[in-house]
Amino acid sequence: MSMFCYQCQETAKGTGCTIQGVCGKKDDVANMQDLLMFVLKGISFYTKTARDKGIEYDEKINKFVFDGLFATITNANFSKQIFIERVTSALEIRNSLRKKLEDAGVNIEVLKPHSSAIWDGTPDTYEEKAKLVGVLATENEDVRSLRELITYGLKGLAAYTEHAFNLGYENKELYKFMQDTLLATTDNSLTSDQLVALTLQTGKYGVEAMALLDKANTSSYGNPEITKVNIGVKDNPGILISGHDLKDMEELLKQTDGTGVDVYTHSEMLPANYYPAFKKYKHFVGNYGNSWWKQKEEFETFNGPILFTTNCLVPPKKDAGYYNKVYTTGAAGFDGFPHIADRVNGKSKDFSQIIEHAKKCASPIEIEKGEIIGGFAHNQVIQLADKVVDAVKSGAIKKFFVMAGCDGRMKDRDYYTEFADKLPKDTVILTAGCAKYRYNKLQLGDIGGIPRVLDAGQCNDSYSLAVIALKLKEVFQKNDINELPIAYNIAWYEQKAVIVLLALLYLGVKNIHLGPTLPAFLSPNVAKVLVETFGIAGIGTVDEDIKMFMN
Ligand code: FSO
Ligand code: SF4
Numbered sequence: 001m002s003m004f005c006y007q008c009q010e011t012a013k014g015t016g017c018t019i020q021g022v023c024g025k026k027d028d029v030a031n032m033q034d035l036l037m038f039v040l041k042g043i044s045f046y047t048k049t050a051r052d053k054g055i056e057y058d059e060k061i062n063k064f065v066f067d068g069l070f071a072t073i074t075n076a077n078f079s080k081q082i083f084i085e086r087v088t089s090a091l092e093i094r095n096s097l098r099k100k101l102e103d104a105g106v107n108i109e110v111l112k113p114h115s116s117a118i119w120d121g122t123p124d125t126y127e128e129k130a131k132l133v134g135v136l137a138t139e140n141e142d143v144r145s146l147r148e149l150i151t152y153g154l155k156g157l158a159a160y161t162e163h164a165f166n167l168g169y170e171n172k173e174l175y176k177f178m179q180d181t182l183l184a185t186t187d188n189s190l191t192s193d194q195l196v197a198l199t200l201q202t203g204k205y206g207v208e209a210m211a212l213l214d215k216a217n218t219s220s221y222g223n224p225e226i227t228k229v230n231i232g233v234k235d236n237p238g239i240l241i242s243g244h245d246l247k248d249m250e251e252l253l254k255q256t257d258g259t260g261v262d263v264y265t266h267s268e269m270l271p272a273n274y275y276p277a278f279k280k281y282k283h284f285v286g287n288y289g290n291s292w293w294k295q296k297e298e299f300e301t302f303n304g305p306i307l308f309t310t311n312c313l314v315p316p317k318k319d320a321g322y323y324n325k326v327y328t329t330g331a332a333g334f335d336g337f338p339h340i341a342d343r344v345n346g347k348s349k350d351f352s353q354i355i356e357h358a359k360k361c362a363s364p365i366e367i368e369k370g371e372i373i374g375g376f377a378h379n380q381v382i383q384l385a386d387k388v389v390d391a392v393k394s395g396a397i398k399k400f401f402v403m404a405g406c407d408g409r410m411k412d413r414d415y416y417t418e419f420a421d422k423l424p425k426d427t428v429i430l431t432a433g434c435a436k437y438r439y440n441k442l443q444l445g446d447i448g449g450i451p452r453v454l455d456a457g458q459c460n461d462s463y464s465l466a467v468i469a470l471k472l473k474e475v476f477q478k479n480d481i482n483e484l485p486i487a488y489n490i491a492w493y494e495q496k497a498v499i500v501l502l503a504l505l506y507l508g509v510k511n512i513h514l515g516p517t518l519p520a521f522l523s524p525n526v527a528k529v530l531v532e533t534f535g536i537a538g539i540g541t542v543d544e545d546i547k548m549f550m551n
Pocket of ligand 2: 017021022
């Protein structure tokens with residue numbers, strides 16, 4: 001075994017990647033990510049101590065911690081170099097924080113610091129150390145399972161926190177929680193019950209992070225509105241932007257305006273089309289292609305350069321036609337690919353290199369024609385509330401199905417297309433995240449003008465689905481969210497889906513079905529707790545599941 005990672009749904013053999021990641025992550029990168037996670041725990045020891053003692057520390061450290069967590073998420077960053085540099089910076093930050101505390105008279109030894117707060121090394125020792133501090137360093141499989149469940153929730157939380165931060169929105173409680181909880185994953189005195197409680201707490205902060213990001217997005221760009229998104233192409237050369245970062249989207253649209261270069265979204269950037277502030281740009285053509293895992297074919301025919309603002313990046317083969325056209329920014333990274341630097345002193349990122357590159361490229365080849373509809377985030381749906389409530393009261397809508405989450409490569413995910421297709425015509429699908437690509441191009445029709453697939457937006461906009469559910473609870477005067485005619489059949493892939501799941505559990509949602517497979521990081525005992533306490537279940541066959549849900 002040269003690495004161990006089981007944080008995503010596609011993990012090898014459903015148990016763990018041990019030689020190289022199914023996602024394309026090499027063992028050295030996986031190990032360097034483990035080491036970074038370890039040193040982030042060390043930093044968290046000192047930030048917690050500083051807070052406990054009322055000693056102020058540089059705010060940049062908070063950002064460094066959530067950026068680091070985000071970078072280790074599945075499919076975001078494959079650059080060994082970037083992780084080596086981050087570990088080195090992490091050690092410097094941690095050591096200077098320790099010195100600051102010692103200078104203030106704090107006796108560190110008395111506080112019995114975890115080894116992540118003490119270990120020191122140089123880049124030539126990183127690999128050796130990394131192998132000792134990964135997931136398997138926790139021997140008890142139930143403790144390991146709960147620690148990792150919490151950790152993956154924190155990674156998702158960090159991603160949403162970062163997007164909000166980029167738009168100037170912060171909640172310092174989130175930073176404190178992330179750091180205190182990272183540190184708690186090193187605490188051998190915590191019981192399983194305490195770790196379960198911490199898991200739900202993580203969900204609570206997940207709700208807060210998604211609410212913050214919702215506020216950041218809607219305050220900056222307006223409320224998403226019902227939009228028909230063009231999926232065809234125009235004649236100009238284009239840039240394809242993927243990932244989730246709307247600040248990058250804004251700056252790219254501004255900088256491409258008037259240059260003769262068009263902008264298209266791919267995968268999780270599709271919901272950018274729903275925001276009033278972006279719709280005004282004439283050169284913002286629409287969405288090209290499908291979800292992240294189709295990138296190998298779709299980037300070939302796009303012809304122009306591609307900008308990754310976050311995951312999900314699939315490492316391209318050297319002979320891929322688009323190999324020299326991929327750019328990363330923010331948490332995304334890939335060795336050898338140009339990385340567009342972060343904003344400095346409030347100035348915009350500089351996208352001129354990718355824009356000049358696009359000018360030399362052919363225009364995209366059309367792979368589809370037509371439109372898809374979306375923009376059903378909470379504000380828009382609440383405007384339609386009367387119509388929706390009437391449809392429920394009259395029996396025109398029998399049930400809602402929350403089918404948010406992720407898409408992925410596994411053949412088993414055909415289940416979701418078939419499930420959407422076979423659902424009775426008096427049901428409505430509420431979706432968010434890249435899971436939608438499994439059914440958003442089916443002609444599922446509408447119910448009295450309400451489309452049968454209501455797309456709220458990105459995976460973080462699952463928050464909108466929770467707001468909608470809470471609104472329905474109020475309108476129908478129910479005491480419990482689970483009394484509503486809403487079923488949850490969620491597809492997961494990576495750690496943002498983990499924080500969405502924990503957020504739903506925290507909100508009291510029961511009987512969530514999760515597929516296409518249950519997480520490998522749930523030990524049998526932890527899975528049992530989730531089944532018994534929350535009614536979590538996997539998926540079966542489409543026909544049986546529809547029958548079960550409709551009853
Ligand atoms: Fe998908 Fe990837 Fe948005 Fe994830 S593109 S899989 S849960 O990164 O974050 O839905
Ligand atoms: Fe394997 Fe998923 Fe980890 Fe990649 S992120 S190494 S596919 S478990």
